[in-house]
Amino acid sequence: xxxxxxxxxxxxxxxxxxxxxxxxxxxxxxxxxxxxxxxxxxxxxxxxxxxxxxxxxxxxxxxxxxxxxxxxxxxxxxxxxxxxxxxxxxxxxxxxxxxxxxxxxxxxxxxxxxxxxxxxxxxxxxxxxxxxxxxxxxxxxxxxxxxxxxxxx
Numbered sequence: 148x149x150x151x152x153x154x155x156x157x158x159x160x161x162x163x164x165x166x167x168x169x170x171x172x173x174x175x176x177x178x179x180x181x182x183x184x185x186x187x188x189x190x191x192x193x194x195x196x197x198x199x200x201x202x203x204x205x206x207x208x209x210x211x212x213x214x215x216x217x218x219x220x221x222x223x224x225x226x227x228x229x230x231x232x233x234x235x236x237x238x239x240x241x242x243x244x245x246x247x248x249x250x251x252x253x254x255x256x257x258x259x260x261x262x263x264x265x266x267x268x269x270x271x272x273x274x275x276x277x278x279x280x281x282x283x284x285x286x287x288x289x290x291x292x293x294x295x296x297x298x299x300x
Contacts, residue, residue, distance in 0.1 A: 150199050
């Protein structure tokens with residue numbers, strides 16, 4: 148619970164700030180600056196997690212529970228609800244980006260295989276790969292198009 152509080156603060160304040168700095172480096176063409184922001188973001192995450200774990204072990208569960216009891220119930224209930232909703236929102240955003248007329252039937256086929264035939268996700272992924280290879284064999288002209296050369300790299 149304590150880690151979730153700090154993760155949310157980090158995601159709301161620190162990560163966007165580092166993203167803006169990385170954008171400024173990218174506009175100037177400074178790849179090392181962008182890399183540094185990525186490394187700094189990861190370092191902050193590791194330090195945050197390490198400090199929380201260290202303090203939890205050092206202080207003990209009784210002191211940590213006292214600290215958690217300070218947090219108002221409204222906040223903890225809200226974070227519990229948010230942790231249940233966030234995966235659904237993330238999935239909906241991902242689905243919105245990739246959904247088109249050619250993908251929708253495969254999406255619903257995967258849902259039916261999972262929900263009604265109780266096939267595990269890894270099995271559905273394997274079936275999907277097999278279908279891709281069959282589709283590529285049946286329509287080779289669609290996949291043989293030349294890709295224009297990219298001048299950016």
